[in-house]
Amino acid sequence: MKHSVKLRKPLLKQIKADNLKGSIIQSQPLWVRIFHWGFAISLVVIISTGLQLHKPAHFLALNFSKVLVAHIVFSWFALGFLALRFTDALIRKDDSLIPKIRDLKHFPKLMAYYFYLRSSPPPARKYNSGQLLIYFSWFLVFLLASFLGLASYWQGEHLIWVWRLVGGFQMIRWIKFMISIYFLATIPVHIYLSLTEDISRLQAMVTGYERRPPKKN
Amino acid sequence: MISRRDFLKLVVKGAVLGNFSQLITPPLAKAVAAGEIHKLPVVMIETGTCTGDSISLDNIWTPTFSDILTNILDWRYDWIMNQVQGQEAYGILQETYEKMPQEYILIVQGSMIQRDNGHYNHVGYENGKLITGIELVRRIGLKAKYVVAIGSCATYGGPVAGYPNPTQSTGVQDILPERRVINVSGCPAHPDWIMGTLLHLALYGEPELEKFGRPKLFYGETVHNRCPRRSFYDQGIFATAIGQKECLFRVGCKGPVTYSDCPIRRWNDRFNWPIGCNTPCIGCTEPGYPDLMSPFTSHLPDIPFPGGTKVNTDSIGLGVLGLTSVAITGHVVTSLYKGRIQKNLLKTSSKTNHRPALKKAQGFHKYWLKKTNKV
Structure with a gap:
């Protein structure tokens, strides 16, 4: 018969300290977590309202002026979260999201791992080369989409050079649609790999802490 | 004057x-x-x-x-x-x-x-x-x-x-x-x-x-901003086919991206205009017309590929999403078959190296850790 035993706190601490696998470290500071979830929620609203504005679903009789307002408001939210992350990175001198040449050199090996040609992923900094490429591209394309969104919001009153460079409203709309497709194609990959590669990393995005395996001697 | x-x-x-x-x-x-x-x-x-x-x-x-x-x-x-x-x-x-x-x-x-x-x-x-x-x-x-x-x-x-x-x-x-x-x-x-x-x-x-x-x-203004059917758009009431009286946005109207005063000026001595006879605006005043505006019944233009083939942007989007879904599903199945997912989950979710063993000490409800060989 199984008995539940209430242990004294000092004993519990000793058990944890003695048996913990690896070490628990803070890997995602509070501002990073706020950015991640805030940006994620904003992006979900932006993309879903954007798709609704692009091609209205006939089973959803939504008020379109409100859909447009939601699209614009959450775009500003997302930009705000991005600004938070950027400021946080500057203050902490955090360059973990900027891909470097040495990161990219590991990319073929990482692909070999994903295609089952290697048993383990190559060594990486905080993020592997695939993550770096995708995350960094997300920042860039989101800023591009926001910029084009701003140009279309002002209807050619400001940022006229953008209209001329791009070639008109229809091209702005086309580029924004392609960007949303890029997000829709890469976000599921991000979620899938977060769930199946290192669940401790996912936990860190909630609690801030992750467990690092013990260093091999 | x-x-x-x-x-x-x-x-x-x-x-x-x-x-x-x-x-x-x-x-x-x-x-x-x-x-x-x-x-x-x-x-x-x-x-x-x-x-x-x-x-x-x-x-x-x-x-x-x-x-x-x-x-x-x-x-x-x-x-x-x-x-x-x-x-x-x-x-x-x-x-x-x-x-x-x-x-x-x-x-x-x-x-x-x-x-x-x-x-x-x-x-x-x-x-x-x-x-x-x-x-x-x-x-x-x-x-x-x-x-x-x-x-x-x-x-x-x-x-x-x-x-x-x-x-x-x-x-x-x-x-x-x-x-x-x-x-x-x-x-x-x-x-x-x-x-x-x-x-x-x-x-x-x-x-x-x-x-x-x-x-x-x-x-100075888009057709959409001055369109008499704008209220239908704002309420999300759309025509499902050309010829209907509601907003023609879903059937490819380019009014939102077209600048002209057609809705108030109209054509043929103010007799009528395209949307007035239930056909979508084709965006003829915009740069890139007609390539960027065709097909006229679709929002986004077809994309030309070498060899003269043109593919609709929506189809490309759906194709990319379909490909992603197939790739992820294939990867999940293969990873489960090879045991990678199970291995990764065990490796990253088990908190301790071994189950702690306790021994009861002399006294009431007191336990000590058993000394075991750590892994």
């Missing part, structure tokens, strides 16, 4: 009431009678065109086109309107060019055909030599007081420059980069847009232009 402010008011009022030309005629007649208006000489060169803009311009009801020619503008050279032909007609063009530099308005209708130095588009015959459209437009345009491009072809290339653009056609601004070209776009351009721009030039000089060189007084 009426002030510019009053003129702009008449433009809007005329659009709403549908009698712009009627409203503008009396003050103009007074100004002409008082000698306040110096008749501007006008020459029109047609290049790669279907002449649709001339036909559209002829569609002014009151005052008639001849009234305008007689009283306001000195219409000197135009293939459709010429009373003479051959060298005699061409001589008038040359005379205007030589004797009235910086005085005349050059109107260009049709796209600039550039392939093989423009030799697929001859517009004149001079000293035993065929003159190309780009050559004549450049020569006449450089000495003109104003250069006005009318119609989609002259402004941005239009259907003539459509994919794959075998004639390498383009708009007038591209071959006259030294000059500011006033674009009166549309396929065809509305007669009020053409005549309103010419009247503004005659009375007050160059009108305020928007981002693509079009007069703001006609191209």
Whole structure:
């Protein structure tokens, strides 16, 4: 018969300290977590309202002026979260999201791992080369989409050079649609790999802490 | 003479009431009678065109086109309107060019055909030599007081420059980069847009232009913003097929991306306009028309691939998403089969190296850790 035993706190601490696998470290500071979830929620609203504005679903009789307002408001939210992350990175001198040449050199090996040609992923900094490429591209394309969104919001009153460079409203709309497709194609990959590669990393995005395996001697 | 402010008011009022030309005629007649208006000489060169803009311009009801020619503008050279032909007609063009530099308005209708130095588009015959459209437009345009491009072809290339653009056609601004070209776009351009721009030039000089060189007084707002069916859009009530009375956005209406005052000005003496007869706006006033606006029943343009194939943007989007879904599903199945997912989850989710063993100490509810060999 199984008995539940209430242990004294000092004993519990000793058990944890003695048996913990690896070490628990803070890997995602509070501002990073706020950015991640805030940006994620904003992006979900932006993309879903954007798709609704692009091609209205006939089973959803939504008020379109409100859909447009939601699209614009959450775009500003997302930009705000991005600004938070950027400021946080500057203050902490955090360059973990900027891909470097040495990161990219590991990319073929990482692909070999994903295609089952290697048993383990190559060594990486905080993020592997695939993550770096995708995350960094997300920042860039989101800023591009926001910029084009701003140009279309002002209807050619400001940022006229953008209209001329791009070639008109229809091209702005086309580029924004392609960007949303890029997000829709890469976000599921991000979620899938977060769930199946290192669940401790996912936990860190909630609690801030992750467990690092013990260093091999 | 009426002030510019009053003129702009008449433009809007005329659009709403549908009698712009009627409203503008009396003050103009007074100004002409008082000698306040110096008749501007006008020459029109047609290049790669279907002449649709001339036909559209002829569609002014009151005052008639001849009234305008007689009283306001000195219409000197135009293939459709010429009373003479051959060298005699061409001589008038040359005379205007030589004797009235910086005085005349050059109107260009049709796209600039550039392939093989423009030799697929001859517009004149001079000293035993065929003159190309780009050559004549450049020569006449450089000495003109104003250069006005009318119609989609002259402004941005239009259907003539459509994919794959075998004639390498383009708009007038591209071959006259030294000059500011006033674009009166549309396929065809509305007669009020053409005549309103010419009247503004005659009375007050160059009108305020928007981002693509079009007069703001006609191209300042999108069709969507002024559309009488806008309330349907705002409420999310959409037509599911062409011919229905609701908002035509779902069946490819380009109103949201098209700048023109069609909804208030309408066509054929304010009789009707495309959305009024339940067909979507095709965005004919915008740069990139028709490639960027076709298929007309779809929001986004088809994307050309090598070999002449065109694929719809929505289909490409769905294809990419489908491919991602298939790739992720395949990876999940393979990872489960190879045990990678199970291994990764165990490796990253087990908290301790081994289960702690406890031994009961002497006493009530006291436990000590058993000393075990750690893994």
